[in-house]
């Protein structure tokens with residue numbers, strides 16, 4: 001270890017240089033820190049906006065939720081974060097219903113068909129972040145610092161000298177950019193990216209519908225893009241929860257008029273777009289809009305640096321896969337670091353990062369291009385294509401083998417899974 005951290009709580013007085021510096025305490029950065037807990041390396045994680053605890057959360061639901069796959073649940077269980085999340089609020093869903101708003105195509109998935117109790121969970125981002133943060137604070141080799149990255153310079157040994165916003169300088173052996181879609185680490189170090197804007201934004205908010213959602217995640221493909229109703233758990237209800245988190249993709253020129261609607265008009269417009277599948281939309285919470293872009297770093301690594309999560313790849317939310325990929329990145333990188341420690345390789349050995357990139361990039365690329373294909377297929381209103389996609393959906397719906405493969409992918413249970421994500425007996429967790 002470069003040095004021994006003296007404290008395991010957010011601190012402003014750092015005593016030494018870390019082996020690993022993680023920039024960004026979002027879900028991806030915290031997962032990496034939690035996966036490295038109690039390993040023989042010193043880790044610092046910095047973020048100017050550290051997660052708030054439940055005592056500071058407003059009474060409403062976090063407008064930002066994620067559909068977490070079975071693989072993500074496995075990781076969060078093994079990292080010890082899941083019990084705190086479950087004690088807060090997680091909403092399992094057992095069914096998915098996807099249809100083409102412009103045609104007759106329809107496909108449904110049921111957990112029972114995969115021999116599972118649920119297909120995934122809808123979880124507020126703040127619930128996941130806070131539970132991971134608590135695990136990280138408990139780790140004796142990890143220090144959390146409430147500050148931001150300011151500048152990255154090269155030091156005399158050819159390594160990195162990191163200047164923090166509070167004036168300190170750090171020289172870690174490994175620098176990790178987990179600082180989200182607008183990553184400063186990525187941009188300052190000149191990582192090349194393939195980026196395009198969709199000219200679209202997503203409106204997210206919590207809505208109440210007349211009918212309960214029946215633990216079903218629903219998504220309709222409209223010409224402008226997908227509209228998802230993701231089931232949320234209501235505490236006291238005997239007939240089933242009627243609360244959903246929505247993600248409504250709109251072209252940028254449609255955004256302002258929809259954001260400006262009164263609540264009654266917004267509910268009516270939303271209910272219409274959703275074909276009143278859950279009856280009228282009765283009320284909504286405050287609306288937030290997120291611009292959508294796709295971004296993929298050509299390389300995730302440079303000597304002594306790795307990107308993970310949204311810093312490496314930002315994906316359209318239609319697949320509900322962004323953070324699921326980010327958690328897998330973190331678990332694989334932690335696995336490669338642990339492997340290097342086991343074989344007594346120095347942390348700046350580039351083969352560690354090369355293995356990380358080799359395991360993660362093709363998987364992320366495949367998922368991103370599949371989602372892009374979906375986005376384009378449903379974004380066109382050319383009659384032959386509409387027929388093909390309707391037939392395709394209905395065909396898949398009738399064929400259990402194909403459906404099984406789609407479900408395995410949606411549950412994150414395929415590909416080169418790190419040990420943290422692999423299935424196992426619940427007793428293992």
Ligand SMILES: Cc1cc2nc3c(=O)[nH]c(=O)nc-3n(C[C@H](O)[C@H](O)[C@H](O)COP(=O)(O)OP(=O)(O)OC[C@H]3O[C@@H](n4cnc5c(N)ncnc54)[C@H](O)[C@@H]3O)c2cc1C
Nearest residue numbers: 024026027028067148149179180309310320321322323324
């Ligand atoms: C509308 C919408 C719906 C979505 N739905 C889903 C879904 O259902 N399922 C799913 O898997 N994904 C979903 N996603 C994607 C998911 O939200 C992101 O993939 C995820 O939040 C990325 O996590 P991250 O930790 O990589 O980055 P972030 O969450 O962006 O965290 C980055 C952290 O870095 C910190 N930071 C930034 N700059 C600095 C700096 N200079 N110094 C120090 N720290 C810094 C920030 O404060 C932040 O805490 C959705 C996204 C959107 C927009």
